[in-house]
Amino acid sequence: MSSEFERATAVRRRDDGAYDAAIDIGWDIGGNANGGYLIAVGARAMADAVGRPPLSITAHYLAPGQPGPCVVEVHVLRSGRRTATASARLRAGGSDVVALLGTFGAQTPGDPVVVDGEPPVLPPYAEAASARPPVPDSGFGDRLAVRVRPADLGFAVGAPSGRAEIAGWFRFADADPDDVPIDVYGLLLATDAFAPVCLNVGEFAVAWAPTLELTVHIRGVPAPGLLRCRFSSRFLTDGMFEEDGEVWDSAGRLVAQSRQLALIPRPSPSG
Amino acid sequence: MSSEFERATAVRRRDDGAYDAAIDIGWDIGGNANGGYLIAVGARAMADAVGRPPLSITAHYLAPGQPGPCVVEVHVLRSGRRTATASARLRAGGSDVVALLGTFGAQTPGDPVVVDGEPPVLPPYAEAASARPPVPDSGFGDRLAVRVRPADLGFAVGAPSGRAEIAGWFRFADADPDDVPIDVYGLLLATDAFAPVCLNVGEFAVAWAPTLELTVHIRGVPAPGLLRCRFSSRFLTDGMFEEDGEVWDSAGRLVAQSRQLALIPRPSPSG
Numbered sequence: 065m066s067s068e069f070e071r072a073t074a075v076r077r078r079d080d081g082a083y084d085a086a087i088d089i090g091w092d093i094g095g096n097a098n099g100g101y102l103i104a105v106g107a108r109a110m111a112d113a114v115g116r117p118p119l120s121i122t123a124h125y126l127a128p129g130q131p132g133p134c135v136v137e138v139h140v141l142r143s144g145r146r147t148a149t150a151s152a153r154l155r156a157g158g159s160d161v162v163a164l165l166g167t168f169g170a171q172t173p174g175d176p177v178v179v180d181g182e183p184p185v186l187p188p189y190a191e192a193a194s195a196r197p198p199v200p201d202s203g204f205g206d207r208l209a210v211r212v213r214p215a216d217l218g219f220a221v222g223a224p225s226g227r228a229e230i231a232g233w234f235r236f237a238d239a240d241p242d243d244v245p246i247d248v249y250g251l252l253l254a255t256d257a258f259a260p261v262c263l264n265v266g267e268f269a270v271a272w273a274p275t276l277e278l279t280v281h282i283r284g285v286p287a288p289g290l291l292r293c294r295f296s297s298r299f300l301t302d303g304m305f306e307e308d309g310e311v312w313d314s315a316g317r318l319v320a321q322s323r324q325l326a327l328i329p330r331p332s333p334s335g
Numbered sequence: 336m337s338s339e340f341e342r343a344t345a346v347r348r349r350d351d352g353a354y355d356a357a358i359d360i361g362w363d364i365g366g367n368a369n370g371g372y373l374i375a376v377g378a379r380a381m382a383d384a385v386g387r388p389p390l391s392i393t394a395h396y397l398a399p400g401q402p403g404p405c406v407v408e409v410h411v412l413r414s415g416r417r418t419a420t421a422s423a424r425l426r427a428g429g430s431d432v433v434a435l436l437g438t439f440g441a442q443t444p445g446d447p448v449v450v451d452g453e454p455p456v457l458p459p460y461a462e463a464a465s466a467r468p469p470v471p472d473s474g475f476g477d478r479l480a481v482r483v484r485p486a487d488l489g490f491a492v493g494a495p496s497g498r499a500e501i502a503g504w505f506r507f508a509d510a511d512p513d514d515v516p517i518d519v520y521g522l523l524l525a526t527d528a529f530a531p532v533c534l535n536v537g538e539f540a541v542a543w544a545p546t547l548e549l550t551v552h553i554r555g556v557p558a559p560g561l562l563r564c565r566f567s568s569r570f571l572t573d574g575m576f577e578e579d580g581e582v583w584d585s586a587g588r589l590v591a592q593s594r595q596l597a598l599i600p601r602p603s604p605s606g
Contacts, residue, residue, distance in 0.1 A: 119547065120395075120547055120548040120596045122393040122436055122550060124391075124412070124420045124436055124437075124438050126412055126413040126420055141395070141397055141424075141431055141434050142397040142398070142431065146598075147547060149395045149397055151436070153412075160412055163420060163422060163436055164436075165422070165435075165436040167395050167547045167548055171572075171573035171575060172573055172574035173573045173574075174573070174574065176536075176538040176539070176571075177571065177572050177573075178499060178536055178538070178568075178576075179569070179570055179571075179572065180499075180569040180570070228449060228451075265447075267447040267449070268447070276418060277391040277393070277438055277550070277552075279393060279550045279594070281548075281594075281596045283570060283572060283573070284573060297449075298450070298452045299449070299451070299452065299554060299589050299592070300448065300450075301442070301448050301450065301554060301588075301589070302442035302445065302448075302554070303442055303444075304390075304442060304554070305449075306552060306592055317572075318570050318572070321570070321577055321594075323552075323592075325390065325391045325438075325552045
């Protein structure tokens with residue numbers, strides 16, 4: 065185990081088939097574990113149970129995840145030649161925290177390939193803005209070294225860009241991604257590691273946006289190096305918005321797509 | 336029960352809390368029940384169990400669904416003030432056919448609203464092309480009265496458009512949607528009722544594309560009338576593609592978004 069993230073998401077299979085793990089301190093937003101972090105913990109257990117890496121994982125959030133021991137109960141639903149499917153529940157402190165459903169397996173590289181899209185254009189990492197969550201945390205901002213386009217941080221200083229979009233670089237703070245490539249579990253975290261894009265619209269409260277559902281499709285294993293990420297929403301209606309994410313590796317390949325359905329933060333009393 | 340679709344997706348709660356239903360004949364593609372149809376059956380049971388309509392449902396397909404009785408086992412995972420979450424398995428003939436995970440509740444209409452997109456431009460319904468599945472079915476094409484942009488049917492006559500996109504009108508054949516509005520369960524079907532968009536790329540086999548995972552977000556209840564649908568894919572890589580769907584109602588509102596991860600059909604031996 066070579067990185068903080070690997071240690072913080074490690075799982076250990078018990079005799080009864082469930083997995084012991086821990087919600088590590090310092091991967092939280094405002095005291096509650098980050099949703100992508102929780103998926104990574106659950107996905108490690110599910111992947112171990114089916115013996116294959118994740119292809120598509122959906123999480124529904126049931127209760128805030130607070131630091132401490134947790135258990136991931138995995139049910140293998142199908143194990144076929146090409147893919148396997150499993151469901152899981154991550155439980156902590158006697159509560160169900162996250163429900164997961166996923167299909168596992170591998171891509172089958174080969175032609176033909178159709179790609180209609182490209183990585184976001186970003187300033188060099190050193191010139192991008194250090195991004196920290198808009199609410200207090202106990203270490204998440206230190207464990208990651210996310211940097212975003214400076215204009216996309218406008219919401220934090222009362223100057224939202226007016227567009228529901230945030231793009232930036234993703235890496236872990238403790239590991240040079242050229243030496244320790246970000247793996248598919250890191251991708252799961254990357255899809256939920258940026259501020260909610262609704263903050264940049266300028267018409268909503270600057271507060272955390274609770275995720276109802278997050279689905280991540282793993283489209284490839286990242287090449288060594290930094291990841292480029294772009295998140296955006298087109299429909300912020302009736303109290304909800306979808307947030308679409310793309311994660312691109314240093315070789316210019318799309319390695320993950322995500323979509324979540326989240327609640328638009330309610331206006332603060334003063335707003 | 337006023338329509339074929341309602342009857343074909345009806346569920347009946349048993350004393351043990353599971354739901355009896357049937358995979359009705361004639362909602363299949365090549366003999367296997369359509370994926371959206373199966374989600375509608377499962378979602379009706381889940382919605383009944385939690386007492387709220389679907390907001391976000393994810394399905395992973397485990398085995399082909401063949402006509403006959405089926406059972407939907409629902410587990411309510413959480414029931415909160417604003418939303419409830421449930422998982423379900425649809426079983427038929429002794430096999431698990433679909434695993435589902437969903438959150439249920441209602442939108443909260445109100446301002447502000449941000450919409451960056453518009454319904455697809457379609458020819459009038461009467462001038463659009465009648466779309467039937469590219470493989471034999473036993474009634475699906477008769478129960479629906481889907482019509483697509485003529486160019487989007489090019490794949491069926493050896494002239495694929497070259498773009499991974501299909502757009503068209505959705506309605507049921509037996510019910511005038513002005514009289515019997517299409518409901519949220521009809522939306523679930525609509526998101527999986529068109530041919531896979533990979534067929535129009537022209538570099539892949541013309542065959543059915545197995546869905547690994549399909550997630551639908553319900554964004555509103557449709558106004559009476561026909562639905563406009565658009566499906567597209569931007570990344571067809573390493574044997575897989577995502578297919579993004581949008582469903583718009585007659586009032587010009589986005590009422591559903593979908594994304595699936597599917598396998599690119601393998602080339603036929605002659606290809």
